[in-house]
Amino acid sequence: MVDALGRLVGDRLHVGEAMRLEHGRSETHFAPMLPDAVVFAETTEEVAAVVRLCAEYRVPVIPFGAGSSVEGNTLAVHGGVSLDLSRMTRIVAVNTEDFDCTVEAGVRREELNEHLRDQGLFFPIDPGANATIGGMASTRASGTNAVRYGTMREAVLSLTVVTADGKVIRTSRRARKSSAGYDLTRLFVGSEGTLGIITEVTVRLHAIPESIQAATCSFETIGGAVDTVVQSIQLGIPLARVEILDDMQIRAVNRWSKLDLPELTTLFFEFHGSERYVAEQIETVSALAAENGGGEFRWASRTEERNALWKARHEAYYAAVNLRPGAIGWATDVCVPISRLAECIGETKRDLAASTIPATILGHVGDGNFHVVFSIDPDNPAELAEVKDINARMVRRALAMDGTCTGEHGIGLGKQDWLVEELGDAVGLMRSIKRALDPANILNPGKVFAF
Amino acid sequence: MVDALGRLVGDRLHVGEAMRLEHGRSETHFAPMLPDAVVFAETTEEVAAVVRLCAEYRVPVIPFGAGSSVEGNTLAVHGGVSLDLSRMTRIVAVNTEDFDCTVEAGVRREELNEHLRDQGLFFPIDPGANATIGGMASTRASGTNAVRYGTMREAVLSLTVVTADGKVIRTSRRARKSSAGYDLTRLFVGSEGTLGIITEVTVRLHAIPESIQAATCSFETIGGAVDTVVQSIQLGIPLARVEILDDMQIRAVNRWSKLDLPELTTLFFEFHGSERYVAEQIETVSALAAENGGGEFRWASRTEERNALWKARHEAYYAAVNLRPGAIGWATDVCVPISRLAECIGETKRDLAASTIPATILGHVGDGNFHVVFSIDPDNPAELAEVKDINARMVRRALAMDGTCTGEHGIGLGKQDWLVEELGDAVGLMRSIKRALDPANILNPGKVFAF
Numbered sequence: 001m002v003d004a005l006g007r008l009v010g011d012r013l014h015v016g017e018a019m020r021l022e023h024g025r026s027e028t029h030f031a032p033m034l035p036d037a038v039v040f041a042e043t044t045e046e047v048a049a050v051v052r053l054c055a056e057y058r059v060p061v062i063p064f065g066a067g068s069s070v071e072g073n074t075l076a077v078h079g080g081v082s083l084d085l086s087r088m089t090r091i092v093a094v095n096t097e098d099f100d101c102t103v104e105a106g107v108r109r110e111e112l113n114e115h116l117r118d119q120g121l122f123f124p125i126d127p128g129a130n131a132t133i134g135g136m137a138s139t140r141a142s143g144t145n146a147v148r149y150g151t152m153r154e155a156v157l158s159l160t161v162v163t164a165d166g167k168v169i170r171t172s173r174r175a176r177k178s179s180a181g182y183d184l185t186r187l188f189v190g191s192e193g194t195l196g197i198i199t200e201v202t203v204r205l206h207a208i209p210e211s212i213q214a215a216t217c218s219f220e221t222i223g224g225a226v227d228t229v230v231q232s233i234q235l236g237i238p239l240a241r242v243e244i245l246d247d248m249q250i251r252a253v254n255r256w257s258k259l260d261l262p263e264l265t266t267l268f269f270e271f272h273g274s275e276r277y278v279a280e281q282i283e284t285v286s287a288l289a290a291e292n293g294g295g296e297f298r299w300a301s302r303t304e305e306r307n308a309l310w311k312a313r314h315e316a317y318y319a320a321v322n323l324r325p326g327a328i329g330w331a332t333d334v335c336v337p338i339s340r341l342a343e344c345i346g347e348t349k350r351d352l353a354a355s356t357i358p359a360t361i362l363g364h365v366g367d368g369n370f371h372v373v374f375s376i377d378p379d380n381p382a383e384l385a386e387v388k389d390i391n392a393r394m395v396r397r398a399l400a401m402d403g404t405c406t407g408e409h410g411i412g413l414g415k416q417d418w419l420v421e422e423l424g425d426a427v428g429l430m431r432s433i434k435r436a437l438d439p440a441n442i443l444n445p446g447k448v449f450a451f
Numbered sequence: 452m453v454d455a456l457g458r459l460v461g462d463r464l465h466v467g468e469a470m471r472l473e474h475g476r477s478e479t480h481f482a483p484m485l486p487d488a489v490v491f492a493e494t495t496e497e498v499a500a501v502v503r504l505c506a507e508y509r510v511p512v513i514p515f516g517a518g519s520s521v522e523g524n525t526l527a528v529h530g531g532v533s534l535d536l537s538r539m540t541r542i543v544a545v546n547t548e549d550f551d552c553t554v555e556a557g558v559r560r561e562e563l564n565e566h567l568r569d570q571g572l573f574f575p576i577d578p579g580a581n582a583t584i585g586g587m588a589s590t591r592a593s594g595t596n597a598v599r600y601g602t603m604r605e606a607v608l609s610l611t612v613v614t615a616d617g618k619v620i621r622t623s624r625r626a627r628k629s630s631a632g633y634d635l636t637r638l639f640v641g642s643e644g645t646l647g648i649i650t651e652v653t654v655r656l657h658a659i660p661e662s663i664q665a666a667t668c669s670f671e672t673i674g675g676a677v678d679t680v681v682q683s684i685q686l687g688i689p690l691a692r693v694e695i696l697d698d699m700q701i702r703a704v705n706r707w708s709k710l711d712l713p714e715l716t717t718l719f720f721e722f723h724g725s726e727r728y729v730a731e732q733i734e735t736v737s738a739l740a741a742e743n744g745g746g747e748f749r750w751a752s753r754t755e756e757r758n759a760l761w762k763a764r765h766e767a768y769y770a771a772v773n774l775r776p777g778a779i780g781w782a783t784d785v786c787v788p789i790s791r792l793a794e795c796i797g798e799t800k801r802d803l804a805a806s807t808i809p810a811t812i813l814g815h816v817g818d819g820n821f822h823v824v825f826s827i828d829p830d831n832p833a834e835l836a837e838v839k840d841i842n843a844r845m846v847r848r849a850l851a852m853d854g855t856c857t858g859e860h861g862i863g864l865g866k867q868d869w870l871v872e873e874l875g876d877a878v879g880l881m882r883s884i885k886r887a888l889d890p891a892n893i894l895n896p897g898k899v900f901a902f
Binding site: 095097098099100120139140141142146150151153154163167168169170171172173174175176177178179180181182183184186187189190191195206207209210230233234235236238272273274276277280335336337338339367368369398399402403404405406407408409410411415418419422423424425426427429430432433435436437448 | 546548549550551571590591592593597601602604605614618619620621622623624625626627628629630631632633634635637638640641642646657658660661681684685686687689723724725727728731786787788789790818819820849850853854855856857858859860861862866869870873874875876877878880881883884886887888899
């Protein structure tokens with residue numbers, strides 16, 4: 001098998017420990033699980049050839065992008081081949097008039113936006129990490145812009161996918177909508193590499209707005225912050241970004257990114273539109289914030305200030321982990337109907353206050369989605385047990401509010417039991433689909449469900 | 452079997468010819484195909500019981516809503532039970548703060564909006580016909596508002612579905628986004644009743660905007676009309692509705708709805724937002740229209756005028772069919788990347804001009820989606836053959852432009868060969884999913900693919 005792989009890809013096959021570790025470790029608390037080999041693919045045809053070989057030998061194949069997932073989504077539970085697509089970085093086509101582009105799976109979102117800037121377009125999905133577009137599709141990622149621009153579910157128009165038997169399919173044409181058959185595009189989005197390997201992605205783009213304004217605003221209470229957002233949405237304000245950071249997260253961000261924000265619950269806003277329309281949005285939202293106990297808006301008017309602000313937001317995970325020297329991160333997320341968000345965050349915060357483990361809350365408040373990042377001592381099993389318990393309480397709370405056990409991180413290894421608790425018999429249908437499309441269970445086996 | 456059904460639903464079982472014909476005929480040119488029985492279900496549990504009975508006897512079961520689909524989607528190709536959900540009209544919950552509601556599958560969109568109006572909310576998806584929400588989900592319907600508010604793909608948050616073995620599942624929780632497992636919601640949306648029977652739907656709602664303005668504008672050329680829309684989108688104008696009607700369609704609408712629009716290619720616009728923002732949108736778009744050979748905007752400022760305008764648009768199908776007395780309709784639709792729309796409509800129009808059969812073009816220009824409605828003599832096989840040929844040329848043209856064989860009508864009976872031409876091997880995956888979820892092929896058999 002290794003010889004056959006070598007004949008296929010030459011020196012882009014790696015079996016050394018270091019490379020295998022790089023592909024078998026996680027950004028978070030999961031113990032490393034190494035693949036037997038790492039292959040860097042360069043074309044869709046090559047991915048198909050590797051999959052055919054893995055199918056022949058019944059060897060697992062795990063697609064790998066930036067490795068920035070946080071639920072152990074790329075770990076090699078059953079060994080096999082980690083198929084690294086990060087060198088597939090071709091921008092295949094940008095169709096400016098159609099507001100879409102097609103890229104290879106290994107293109108990263110920052111590089112894509114760099115490429116698009118001169119054409120007045122941007123790709124809005126922003127999970128924080130500079131993830132690959134293929135990985136973002138696989139995880140059904142979203143992030144700070146989802147309240148206005150949707151998630152990868154809405155952003156992906158079409159996919160090129162290598163199936164478990166090594167065929168290459170395209171899930172849909174490039175039309176903006178279609179009623180032609182089952183929605184395979186959405187089936188592969190969020191399937192975490194367990195149904196097929198995404199090699200090319202066509203995504204929707206948006207025009208860079210004439211005006212972009214960003215600001216922060218501190219609140220006396222979580223409820224006041226959440227109410228400001230709910231009321232803004234009720235008035236039809238198209239908030240482009242609205243992030244909530246709790247006092248602990250602000251403390252962490254102030255330290256890590258050298259900011260001086262008041263250490264209170266804070267909203268980070270961004271407004272997009274024409275000059276006049278942005279001014280109108282700001283007028284309405286700042287009035288609502290004032291009524292809900294919000295302080296003054298602190299504006300990041302210049303592009304550099306705005307970039308610094310969002311850079312701080314993007315580094316919030318590292319800022320939180322580094323609240324303790326030598327600590328590692330445990331990241332979790334849930335998503336609830338927005339009417340329950342203040343309550344859900346409030347109760348979670350009480351759990352965190354009763355714990356000795358440093359932890360922060362940050363979230364995409366317009367979506368009802370928030371994260372907790374624990375800064376844990378990896379050598380202390382008591383801490384791991386405590387975090388597991390707090391996480392369980394948080395997920396159960398979200399489910400009781402008709403929420404989901406993960407808004408954007410995926411199931412991976414960490415949320416498999418919760419998936420069953422959340423959807424019951426529906427998980428049986430998911431398994432049927434998995435068995436139908438990957439009967440030998442070679443595609444990222446052991447993820448989403450143990451099989 | 453019939454006895455057992457009778458014991459289940461009593462006098463809500465019908466086997467008379469008239470009722471079977473009502474459920475075995477189509478709005479369009481398809482010949483009637485009658486079910487053996489019609490059952491009116493009143494609850495999800497009852498739907499599940501009927502499906503279990505049908506599974507036991509291996510009898511087809513075809514979900515039926517308003518019967519307004521146009522590709523023969525509800526015809527009883529292999530007989531069986533037509534399961535009518537139109538009496539399941541309970542509005543289960545409206546969550547105003549979360550901008551969502553849950554309704555039974557038989558609720559119609561106009562009744563839903565009636566119910567929501569007092570709460571300042573509306574459900575935007577509008578395919579023209581007063582379809583049921585369940586049917587709209589099954590067909591992945593869209594219509595006039597999709598350019599701004601998306602299609603049923605984006606609108607549906609969660610579904611209650613009866614599976615082929617008579618289990619009841621919920622496809623997701625009510626959170627606005629989730630990465631928890633495969634996207635079953637999107638898999639059932641657009642599956643035309645072939646994978647499960649949708650009995651409840653949770654949909655996203657929107658705040659009724661402060662200001663709504665509608666207008667029509669005539670253009671010298673199709674290209675001028677399309678360019679106006681593309682340029683508006685490029686400037687970030689959130690057009691709420693933008694419909695294109697060709698000269699023939701305007702003639703039909705003028706006659707049918709007693710209007711006096713100039714018989715030229717015409718755009719129907721609607722703008723949503725605050726007073727100030729709508730004024731700004733109109734200023735920009737009317738300037739663009741003027742640059743692209745558009746005439747004056749004719750405003751429908753009062754609510755009654757606006758309603759009359761959209762009523763005329765909604766009756767466009769009947770207006771087109773009635774261009775000839777005694778004629779029946781043949782409706783088809785395609786969707787292409789918007790950069791190819793003017794060309795696609797232009798070439799299609801040349802085909803129509805060369806034909807003796809009256810036909811109109813109307814479309815959702817912001818999505819790249821348009822319809823042709825032929826007014827045919829049902830007793831003239833030569834006309835049917837000619838329409839079939841023009842339709843084939845239109846679909847092939849759309850596919851050659853990387854478009855789809857149907858933007859919003861579904862595959863049903865009419866587009867099965869085109870689905871294969873469009874997606875090739877991907878259709879094999881769809882069949883695998885169908886076999887996995889409905890191994891006995893009892894759910895709306897013969898639709899999407901012949902099996």
